[in-house]
Structures are given as C-alpha cells and as structure tokens.
Amino acid sequence: MSTVGRFRRERGDRLSNGMVGFLLTVPALLLLAGVVCYPLVSGLVTSLFKQSLVLPGRSFVGLANFRSVLAGDFWPALGHTLVFTVCTTAASFALGFGLALALNVGLRGRSVLRGLFLFPWVLPSVVVSFLWLWIFNANYGVLNGLLMKLHLIGDPVAWLGQPGTAMLAVIVAKTWNSFPWMMVMLLAGLQTVPRDLHEVAALDGAGAVRRFRAVTLPHLRPMIGMVLLLEMIWNFQHFDTIYVMTGGGPAGATTTFAVSVYDTAFKGFDLGSAGAIGALWMLILSILVVGYVWLSERRSA
Amino acid sequence: MSAATATPRRTATRRVASAAARRRGRGGRVGAVVAVVVIGCFGLLPVYWLLVTAFSPTGDVFAFPPHLVPRHLTLSHFDNLLHTPKLLRYLLNSVVVSLITAALSVIVSAYCGYSFAKFRYAGRRSLMYLVLASQMFPQALLLITIYLVFSATGLLNSYLALVLSFTTFTLPLCIWMLKGFFDTIPDELIEAARMDGAPTRTIIHRIMMPIAAPGLIAAGLFAFIRGWNDFIFALTLAGPDRQTLPPGLVNTYVGEFQTAWPDLMAASLVTSLPVVIAFVVLQRHLVAGLASGAVKG
Known part of the structure; x- marks a missing residue:
C-alpha cells in the first residue's frame, strides 16, 4: 500500500x-x-444443575452430573467420536488429495470433473444417509449384491447390525460426503504452486517424487494444515449422518458426543447430564485444536 | 509481478522442461487417469444408484442380486410422492423457510460485511474472528437452550424459530464472503460519492449494494442451500406441520416395517434437486469462497 x-x-x-x-x-x-x-454459556451452566427438559425448575447439584457422566456414557462416546473423527478425516484427506493431485496433472475437462465430483458434498446430509443406508442394506443392498457376485462373501452381511461394520458404514458415508471439499481446497492450493520451481527442479534432475516432497508439499503445508483442522472439528461435532443411519446403535456402538448429548437431552430429558457431556466434549475439542496448532507451529518453526 | 522481464527466460526454461516432462509425463498421466477413475467411481456410482433406484419399478428394486443396469424405467415413485400430502406440506415448509432464511441472511450479512470491509473502528478485527469462531461450537449443545427459550416464548413449531436458527448459522460464511466482495470495490468510489455530498445511507444502498449484486446472490444461494439441508434444528424445533423435508423424510420413511426404498430414493432426489441447481449456479463463487476458508454447508 x-x-x-x-x-x-x-x-x-x-x-x-x-x-x-x-x-x-x-x-x-x-x-x-x-x-x-x-x-x-447457558448450556454449560446447566451442567451444574439437575434439570428436566419437560418439567419446570432446577436444583444446583455441583459436579454430580460430571461424576455420573464420567462413570458412564463419557468414555465410550469419547472412543467412538475419536474413531469416527480420525478415520473420516484421514480417509477424506487421502481421497481428496489423491484426486486433487490427479486433476492437477492437467487432464482435459478438469473444471467439469471438479464440478461433477462436488455433487456428494452439496447433497443434503439426510439424503447422503439414506443413500448409504440403501447401499448397505442387508437384504437388497447393492453392496452385498456386488460382493456376492464377485464371490467375496458367501452370505449377505448385516452391515448396520453389527458394531464394527456399523461404524465402518457411517465412516464411509461421511467420507463420501466430505472428500470433495478436501479435493477442491487442495486443488486450489496446488494451483498456487509456482510452475517455475517445478521446472527448475526438473531441469536439475529431480524426479516426480522428489519434486513432490521438495516443492509441492512445502508450498501446500499451510493449506493442508487448515483443511485437516477444519475437517477434524466438523467431524468431531458431526450429528446428521450418524443419527439417521444408526441412531447411535447398534448397542450404542456409534454413539458419538453429538448423538449422546442429543439423546440425553431430547430423549432422556436429562439436561444436566447433557450439559456435562457437552462441556467435556468442548474441553476435549479445545485440547485437540490447541494441541494440533501447537504441533503444526512447532513443526514449521 | 514483473512479468515483462521474466518472460523470455521463463519460456526458454519451459520449453526445455516440457520436453523433459513429456518424456517422463506419460507414467504420471496414466496414474492420474487411474486415480480419477477409481476415486470417481466411489464418488459418482452412489449417485448413479440413487437415480437407478428412483426410476426403476418396485419389483426390479427389490430383486436380489440387484440389476446394475436398469431394465425398465418408471415415474411411478414420483407419482406416489405427489399423492403423499404430508410430503407436499414438508416441501412447502422447506421452500418458505429456506427462502426467508436466504433473504434475511443476505440483508444481515451485507450490512455486517460492508461494515467489516469499509469501516475502521476499535474491536473490528475481534468481532470478525468472533463471527468466524461461532461456527465451531457444537450445535447439539446449543440446541438445549435454544429449545428451552423457544419453548418458553411459544415459538416452538413456528417458521420463525427455524428461520432464526438457520440464518444465524449461515452468517459466518455469508459475512466473510461479502466482506471479501466489498474489499474488492475501490474506496475511491465511496470518496467520490462523499465529495458529491451523498450520505452514507445513499452510498450503501444506491452505489455499493448494486455493485455487489453478484456477491449478494451468491451469499443468498449459499444461505438457501444451508437452510434447505439443515437437519438437527428442523428436527428438534418444529413439529410435523412446520417441519422441513430432511426431518420430514425421516419421519415419513424411517421406522416403517418395510422401508419403501424406491419412494424414498425418489423423494431424496426431489429433495436434492433445488440445492443441486443452486450449486450449479453458485459453483464459481462457491469455489472461490471455499478457498477463502470459512465454510461448511
């Protein structure tokens, strides 16, 4: 200026x-x-009270809600939230980055492809959930049909009926929904990497892998850091897909913090416990975010 | 950038390098095509399956193993939707709530974005980051108090409850998007108008807003998509006669003894159509807005 x-x-x-x-x-x-x-603020304050969603009045109980939550629902919910967040973020990053690198080679019709691949991202989350419920359907689902045609499984699998595969199903659905966003962001980042640097490196005899590590990655690091952080925060709080696909089940196997708070408040009517889980949820998220920022700043220093 | 001086050397470099790239590039290109095809299948085959299921006769849909290529096509499932009155009600609610959300969101975020872009005052930067941070809080937790407040004020199950909550969560992106738009409009324009004695109100409404019209449309489309897609607030704050399509579909189809999958896929397609159209219109702006880094739908 x-x-x-x-x-x-x-x-x-x-x-x-x-x-x-x-x-x-x-x-x-x-x-x-x-x-x-x-x-x-009000939600966090509620964690110190015994309060019902449907009855008036409340009474101060101190940390009693936290004690009962920490003795019960908290730990499984933490585990499910972490598994869901880490797997979904990692998978959508891998797919999004792979696609961005491939599209950045300069294939014909890149912008058309980019627009086409964004469709899963723009669909309403409820539609995403229904679509994958139908694909994973045990009796008529296309996934079981394909796997049986290829003789990979003998009998239909009840994907959403078993704890492990139910978690896998919601991770796949959410990954499908998120990776296009990763792709767009990383492709935008890749297009800012100066061509000259690549060319000079190529003249110096650097191979594709070497150039990727020495030129592309350093340029892209801030963008990668940002998309991973945002995606992590969003997945940590994600509600829609899990709630519609499994409702947190089977047997609570996909109950993350978001589902747990919602069910405790709006099905169990127990606002104090819901507030306590919410407070712990925000605490863990803050620790993760601060830790992530601290790690990435130390690495770049 | 001093393009003029750099150009000759750069083209020479490029010529040599592209020869090298051509020798080496074929392997990379094949790899790229393979990656696009594989990831593309994961991305697009589910959409294909949505279409196949929505347009196939019921008998074919429940065939197992499934027909991967449809044998007959039918519109009967869409006809079923037209004869389900409560779906039409949800559709009407979705249209009303999303349109009002888009309008309100544009008005509120245009003034705020303009203020962030063209005024200087104490606390402006903190406010900007506060706006951005507000989308980071867990909605399930916020919902507890929002529900209690709307319940106490008798606003549960009203369009107003939905519009207020939808609009608020569109603000971070819309404000930042429009701030970016106003940033690109030169200050000289404002100064010139000021010299001619135009009051701030006139400058904003007669000069800045018309110039920013493409940005306003983009923000409005984004807010529309956001409102249309919302699930958790619409599920919780509205009863059956005010619910929008996403929770409405859950109420209509989930928990039945045997889910009517083809009808549900047809309904999903109808539910997706407005946002897909809005997205196609919006794509150019949205990708730019995405890259500016404040987004989630």
Whole structure:
C-alpha cells in the first residue's frame, strides 16, 4: 500500500464514522449472541444443575452430573467420536488429495470433473444417509449384491447390525460426503504452486517424487494444515449422518458426543447430564485444536 | 509481478522442461487417469444408484442380486410422492423457510460485511474472528437452550424459530464472503460519492449494494442451500406441520416395517434437486469462497 493511501486513510477521508460502522453489524451480532453465545454459556451452566427438559425448575447439584457422566456414557462416546473423527478425516484427506493431485496433472475437462465430483458434498446430509443406508442394506443392498457376485462373501452381511461394520458404514458415508471439499481446497492450493520451481527442479534432475516432497508439499503445508483442522472439528461435532443411519446403535456402538448429548437431552430429558457431556466434549475439542496448532507451529518453526 | 522481464527466460526454461516432462509425463498421466477413475467411481456410482433406484419399478428394486443396469424405467415413485400430502406440506415448509432464511441472511450479512470491509473502528478485527469462531461450537449443545427459550416464548413449531436458527448459522460464511466482495470495490468510489455530498445511507444502498449484486446472490444461494439441508434444528424445533423435508423424510420413511426404498430414493432426489441447481449456479463463487476458508454447508 502506498504512503499516500495510508495517509489518506488515517486522515479519515475513508468513512470515518466508526459508530455507523458498528451499528451496521448489530443485527448480525444480536443473532449470534442470541442463538450461539447465550445458548453456549447457558448450556454449560446447566451442567451444574439437575434439570428436566419437560418439567419446570432446577436444583444446583455441583459436579454430580460430571461424576455420573464420567462413570458412564463419557468414555465410550469419547472412543467412538475419536474413531469416527480420525478415520473420516484421514480417509477424506487421502481421497481428496489423491484426486486433487490427479486433476492437477492437467487432464482435459478438469473444471467439469471438479464440478461433477462436488455433487456428494452439496447433497443434503439426510439424503447422503439414506443413500448409504440403501447401499448397505442387508437384504437388497447393492453392496452385498456386488460382493456376492464377485464371490467375496458367501452370505449377505448385516452391515448396520453389527458394531464394527456399523461404524465402518457411517465412516464411509461421511467420507463420501466430505472428500470433495478436501479435493477442491487442495486443488486450489496446488494451483498456487509456482510452475517455475517445478521446472527448475526438473531441469536439475529431480524426479516426480522428489519434486513432490521438495516443492509441492512445502508450498501446500499451510493449506493442508487448515483443511485437516477444519475437517477434524466438523467431524468431531458431526450429528446428521450418524443419527439417521444408526441412531447411535447398534448397542450404542456409534454413539458419538453429538448423538449422546442429543439423546440425553431430547430423549432422556436429562439436561444436566447433557450439559456435562457437552462441556467435556468442548474441553476435549479445545485440547485437540490447541494441541494440533501447537504441533503444526512447532513443526514449521 | 514483473512479468515483462521474466518472460523470455521463463519460456526458454519451459520449453526445455516440457520436453523433459513429456518424456517422463506419460507414467504420471496414466496414474492420474487411474486415480480419477477409481476415486470417481466411489464418488459418482452412489449417485448413479440413487437415480437407478428412483426410476426403476418396485419389483426390479427389490430383486436380489440387484440389476446394475436398469431394465425398465418408471415415474411411478414420483407419482406416489405427489399423492403423499404430508410430503407436499414438508416441501412447502422447506421452500418458505429456506427462502426467508436466504433473504434475511443476505440483508444481515451485507450490512455486517460492508461494515467489516469499509469501516475502521476499535474491536473490528475481534468481532470478525468472533463471527468466524461461532461456527465451531457444537450445535447439539446449543440446541438445549435454544429449545428451552423457544419453548418458553411459544415459538416452538413456528417458521420463525427455524428461520432464526438457520440464518444465524449461515452468517459466518455469508459475512466473510461479502466482506471479501466489498474489499474488492475501490474506496475511491465511496470518496467520490462523499465529495458529491451523498450520505452514507445513499452510498450503501444506491452505489455499493448494486455493485455487489453478484456477491449478494451468491451469499443468498449459499444461505438457501444451508437452510434447505439443515437437519438437527428442523428436527428438534418444529413439529410435523412446520417441519422441513430432511426431518420430514425421516419421519415419513424411517421406522416403517418395510422401508419403501424406491419412494424414498425418489423423494431424496426431489429433495436434492433445488440445492443441486443452486450449486450449479453458485459453483464459481462457491469455489472461490471455499478457498477463502470459512465454510461448511
């Protein structure tokens, strides 16, 4: 920015009236305060009370909710949330990055392909869930049909009826839904890698793998860090696909924090316990995010 | 960038390098095509299966092993949808709520985005990041209090409850998207109008908003998609007569003794169509907005 521009700005020729500026943000801030900030604080406070969704009144119980939650639902929910988050994030990153690298080679019709591959991402999450429920269906599902045709399985598998395969099914569905976003972001990142650097490296005799590690990856690292972090946060909080596909079952095997809080509050009517799980959930997420940022900054330093 | 001086050397480099790339490139290209085909199958075959199921006669849908290529096509499942009155009700609710959400979201985030882009005041940057951070909180937790508040004020099961909650969660992206848009409009325009004595109100409404129209449309389409796709708020805050399509489909088809899969796939297709159309219109802006890094649908 030129000195003249900066000077002009400081003198305040540019809209100087800060009060007007602030007033313009008020509607947005009111909505965010009412629908996000207040409910967040209030939800966390609820964890210290015994309170029902349907009955009026509440009584202060201190940390009793946390004690009962930590003795029960918390640990399985933590395990399921971590498995779901790590597997979904890793799988969608692998597929998204692979596709981005492949499309970046300069295939004909790249932008058309990119648009086409984004479809799974734009579909309503409920539709994604129904579609994969149908594919994984034990009696008529196309997956069982294909696997039996290929003689990989002898009898139909009840994918959603067993703990391990049910988790696998929701991970596959969510990965299908998320990897296109990864692909778009990483492809955008790849296109900012300077061609000249690649060419110079190629002239110096660096092979494709070497150039990928020495040129592409360092350029892409901030973008990779950001998409992994965002995807991790979103998967950690994901609700829709799991709730529609399994409802947290079978036998609680896919009950993540989101499903657990929802069921405790809106099916068990126990707002205190729901608030306690929610508070622990946010605590773990904060630890993960801070740890992630700390690790990635230490690595880049 | 000083393109003029660099160009001759760069083209020379490129010529040599592309010869080298050609020698080596064939293996890479084959690998790329294989990767696109394999990942593409994972990405697109489920969509194919959605279409096949929605357009096949019921007998074919429940054949096992399934017919991978449809033998007959039919529109009968779509006809069934038309004869399910509650689905039409959900559709109407979805249209009403998503359109109002889009309109409200554009108005609120246009002013806020404009303020972030063109005004300077204390706390502006903190507010910007606060707006961005607000999408990071778990919605299931927020929902507890939101439900209690709407319940106490008698707003449960109203369009207003849905519109308010949908709109709020579109704001982070829409505000940042529109801020980016206003950033690209030169300040000189504002200064010139100011010299001519135009008040701020006129500058905003008569000059800036018309210029930003493509951005406003993009933000509106995004908000529409977000509202249309929402599940958890619509499921919890609305009863059957105000519910939108996503929870409506769950209520209609899940938990039946035998799920009517072809009808459900046809309904899923209908539910997806508006967002797919909005997305095709929006794609160019959305990809740019995505890359600016504040998104999730």
